[in-house]
Amino acid sequence: MGSFMGHAVPGTLFLLIGVWHVWCSLVRQVLNPKFFQVRVWNPVPGYNGKLKYLELYVISAGAFLDMCIELLYSPHFNYFVDGVLNPTHMNDFEHGGMLLMFFVYGVVMLLSEKTSLFPLPDGALCFVAATAFCAEFLLFFFHSTTHRGLEGHYHLILVLLVALCIFSVIAGALVPNNFAIDLSIGISMTLQGLWFYQTAFSLYGPSMPYGCKLAENKVVCNSENHEVRGMLLANFQLYSLVFGVMIAVVSSYGFAVKKYGQLGIRSYRGYG
Template sequence: MGSFKGHALPGTLFLLVGVWHIWSAVVRYTSNPKTFRVRVWNPVPGFDGRLKYLELYVIAFGSFIDMCIELLYSTHLKFFVDGVLNPSHMNDFEHSGMLLMFFIFSAVSLISEKTRFLPLPEGALCLNAATAFSAEYLLFYFHSTSHKGLEGYYHLILVFLVGLCILSAVAGALLPTSFPVDLCSGIAITLQGIWFYQTAFVLYGPMMPEGCRLNDNNISCHAIESEVRGELLANVQLFIEVFGVLVAVVVSYGFAASRYENSDLKSMQTMQDGLVQH
């Protein structure tokens, strides 16, 4: 089982990183499409370079704080019972492992960018990110907590979105100059963050479907019809969120093109228009 805060906190991190990734990819492409390269993280410009690595620090500190909450606070330091891992907190241990992978990703990226000890190419960093997402995927797919019914359906959609993050990260390593791949990566991360929030509001907040309720840490529905209605509602919510993100991407691209567009992008669009006409 989970909680509202347990879903809202990681949702906030994924949403912030995803939105920043989308905007950065759009700006970099519209500014100079010929030199565009996929980036697994994006520096913050200005401020004399003092905030350049802000994204990586947000991931590092956010995952570390959340990991401490899961490992130290949620378990009450009761790690072992009768010489084995405490079975009552296996989900907290699993969450901690997932968060550790994202902390390692941010730490490795910082070491690679700021020092000469681990000069990894961008493709390797993409695969490092894919590894962290893979750990998250395995956690939610083979969770020790039994997700059934409506709760299971919401987590199944989350697993699907995490899978998209894995594929886009791997594709970034294989297609290092592809703007669609970099954009898809940001979209997938953003949708994952939004769906964490959606799960929090539906299962642990005020948006519980009619006929279902949270009782003794379990989601129960009075009838199968109520559960099916809740699953159909989840499909509608996912469609609205995908549509909303795509509209936001189009709007942001239009704004960035009007502000940062250069002659290279205009010439590429003219050539494409000419090919379509012929």
């Protein structure tokens, strides 16, 4: 079983990175459509390049902080019981392993971009990112916490969104000049972040579906009809988020065309 903050914190990270990726993808397409290149991360312009690697620092620091919470604070260093891993905190250990992969992903990209230790092309970085998303997919698919009923339905949708992230990033490595694929990477991360928030509010916050409640650390519904109604509501929430993101992307593209459409490629260096 999770918690509100346990879903809101990673949701915030995915949402910020996803929205930033969408915007950068649109701007790079407007500025240089003939030589568009898929990027697994995007530099932050301005301040004489001081914020260039901000996205990578956010990924690394955010994953490390969340990993420390899962592996240090939550189990209170009580890792073993009778010579085996503490079964009470298996959920925390699994989350920590997933976050470790995102931390490694951020560090590898920083080392690749800022040092000459092992410079990797964008395609290889895409596969590194796909590995981190695969770890997340496996966590939620083979979770030690049994997700059933309404809770299981929300987490099934999350698993599908993570799978979309994996396919998009791998496609970016295989087809490195496709704008639609690059945009799909940002949209899939944005939707994943939004769904983390939706799950937090629906299962652990004030938006619990009618007839269902959080009791004894699990979601229970008064009847099968209430449970089915909650699942249908989850489907509608997903459709609404997809529709809202699509409207936002189209509007942002129109704004990007208006703002950068007349600029030359050399006049804008931050998104290159």
